[in-house]
Amino acid sequence: TCALPIYLVRRDQIEAANQFSLITTYGITPVLGAGLFSVLSLITNVLARHQHFFVTQPVNLALYFNAATFLVGAIVVYFIREISGHRVAASSDEQPGLIFLMREGAAFIRHSRLVGGLIIGLVGAFVAAGAVIGAGKFFVTSLGGGNAAYGVLFGAVFVGLGAAVAIGPKIAKELSRRRMFGLAIVFAALCLVLASIMPQVALAIIFVVGL
Numbered sequence: 001t002c003a004l005p006i007y008l009v010r011r012d013q014i015e016a017a018n019q020f021s022l023i024t025t026y027g028i029t030p031v032l033g034a035g036l037f038s039v040l041s042l043i044t045n046v047l048a049r050h051q052h053f054f055v056t057q058p059v060n061l062a063l064y065f066n067a068a069t070f071l072v073g074a075i076v077v078y079f080i081r082e083i084s085g086h087r088v089a090a091s092s093d094e095q096p097g098l099i100f101l102m103r104e105g106a107a108f109i110r111h112s113r114l115v116g117g118l119i120i121g122l123v124g125a126f127v128a129a130g131a132v133i134g135a136g137k138f139f140v141t142s143l144g145g146g147n148a149a150y151g152v153l154f155g156a157v158f159v160g161l162g163a164a165v166a167i168g169p170k171i172a173k174e175l176s177r178r179r180m181f182g183l184a185i186v187f188a189a190l191c192l193v194l195a196s197i198m199p200q201v202a203l204a205i206i207f208v209v210g211l
Contacts, residue, residue: 022165038151040065114178121185128192129157132208145201153201156208163209 009017040062047061048054054061109115133154140150172180188211195207 023162038148041147121181125188128188132157140201143201149201153205153208156205160209160211
């Protein structure tokens with residue numbers, strides 16, 4: 001996916017294309033997925049009243065739907081020449097391999113304290129988000145919620161991520177990026193602690209968005 005902007009947009013549009021890709025990846029798509037998860041859970045509960053199959057196999061409806069989306073995605077990609085492999089190479093220059101690019105990136109990170117710090121901070125942030133998603137099911141169950149409530153909690157993580165990607169640069173125009181990054185990590189940690197002690201799912205969602 002990193003190579004898509006090179007093929008589909010001009011060089012001066014790559015930054016905007018990457019930002020749009022982040023918004024759709026961490027904002028729109030997971031939120032729709034979380035909403036769909038909640039809807040499919042409700043549909044499965046209704047079907048389970050009439051079909052015993054959905055009582056013993058409650059996740060199968062979601063698996064069937066997911067398989068259908070993969071099929072549709074494969075068909076769409078097949079007909080996009082730029083990324084399907086059917087496009088004739090525009091240049092005979094040999095492209096660098098994946099191993100070479102990974103080594104080059106690792107060497108750059110080792111020699112840049114700023115980038116190394118950013119990587120550590122980003123890893124920590126995603127670990128925190130993973131903690132919300134991984135432990136969220138148990139957390140929601142302890143508060144008396146079901147699969148639909150968990151889907152909303154899951155979507156709240158990406159609502160916050162998408163909003164940050166979309167409006168963060170506008171809010172932090174005059175602020176030091178290094179200071180802003182550190183403050184954001186601390187703020188996320190506080191939100192995670194507060195979310196964990198909330199007595200209701202609705203209250204926890206507020207702090208999950210902040211996280």
